Amino acid sequence: QQPVQSPQAVILREGEDAVINCSSSKALYSVHWYRQKHGEAPVFLMILLKGGEQKGHEKISASFNEKKQQSSLYLTASQLSYSGTYFCGPGRGGNTPLVFGKGTRLSVIA
Amino acid sequence: DAGVIQSPRHEVTEMGQEVTLRCKPISGHNSLFWYRQTMMRGLELLIYFNNNVPIDDSGMPEDRFSAKMPNASFSTLKIQPSEPRDSAVYFCASRPTGGGTEAFFGQGTRLTVV
Numbered sequence: 001q002q003p004v005q006s007p008q009a010v011i012l013r014e015g016e017d018a019v020i021n022c023s024s025s026k027a028l029y030s031v032h033w034y035r036q037k038h039g040e041a042p043v044f045l046m047i048l049l050k051g052g053e054q055k056g057h058e059k060i061s062a063s064f065n066e067k068k069q070q071s072s073l074y075l076t077a078s079q080l081s082y083s084g085t086y087f088c089g090p091g092r093g094g095n096t097p098l099v100f101g102k103g104t105r106l107s108v109i110a
Numbered sequence: 111d112a113g114v115i116q117s118p119r120h121e122v123t124e125m126g127q128e129v130t131l132r133c134k135p136i137s138g139h140n141s142l143f144w145y146r147q148t149m150m151r152g153l154e155l156l157i158y159f160n161n162n163v164p165i166d167d168s169g170m171p172e173d174r175f176s177a178k179m180p181n182a183s184f185s186t187l188k189i190q191p192s193e194p195r196d197s198a199v200y201f202c203a204s205r206p207t208g209g210g211t212e213a214f215f216g217q218g219t220r221l222t223v224v
Contacts, residue, residue, distance in 0.1 A: 002152070032212065032213075040217070041201060041215035041216060041217050041218055042153070042201070042215050043215070044212040044213070047211075047212060087152075087153060097141070097155055097158040097166070098143070098155070098213060099155050100145075100152060100153040100155075101152060102151070102152030102153075103152050103153065
C-alpha cells in the first residue's frame with residue numbers, strides 16, 4: 001500500500017522553507033527519501049533507520065517518528081536546484097522493496 | 111560502475127505489439143525492482159527479484175505483463191499485447207540485499223503505445 005504524502009504540490013520562492021510529510025498505514029522500520037528532477041530518474045537523498053532519527057543533506061533534513069508511522073522532510077532556504085518531485089519510500093525491513101507514494105512536486109522560483 | 115542500464119530509452123509501438131524492456135543492474139546488487147511511473151498513479155512497484163528469483167509480482171497490472179531475470183546481470187519486462195494505457199515511464203532499480211540500503215535507478219524507458 002502506497003504511503004500518503006502531503007502536500008501534493010508546493011511552489012516556493014528562493015530562500016523560503018517547506019515541509020513535506022509522509023505517512024504510512026503500516027509499521028515502519030525505515031524511511032527513504034528520493035528526489036526526481038524533470039525527465040530524470042529518482043535519486044537517493046537519505047535513509048532514516050531509527051525512530052526519532054534525523055538526518056541532513058545540504059539544507060535538507062528529515063525526521064522519522066516510528067510510533068506515528070510518519071516522516072517529514074524539511075527544506076530550508078530553498079534553492080532553484082531543489083525543484084523536483086520528492087518521494088518517500090517506507091521500508092519494512094529485510095529485503096522488502098520500497099513502495100513509493102505519488103510524490104510531492106516542489107517548484108522553486110526566483 | 112556505469113550504474114543501472116536500461117534499454118531502450120524510448121519506445122513507440124502500435125497497440126497489440128509485443129514490447130520488451132531491458133535492464134542491467136549494478137554488479138553485486140542482489141535485489142532488482144521494476145517500477146512504472148504515470149502522472150495519475152505516481153511510481154508504482156510492479157515486481158521485484160531477490161537473487162534472480164521473483165518474490166512479489168502482485169503489482170503487475172495484468173497477465174499481459176511478465177518479467178524475467180535469467181541471471182544476476184539481466185532482467186526483462188515484457189508486455190504482450192501492448193495497449194495505449196500502458197504508456198508510461200518504466201524504471202528499473204537495484205540495490206544490495208538489506209532494507210537499509212539505497213536503491214539506484216536506471217534512466218528509465220519511456221513507452222508510448224499508439
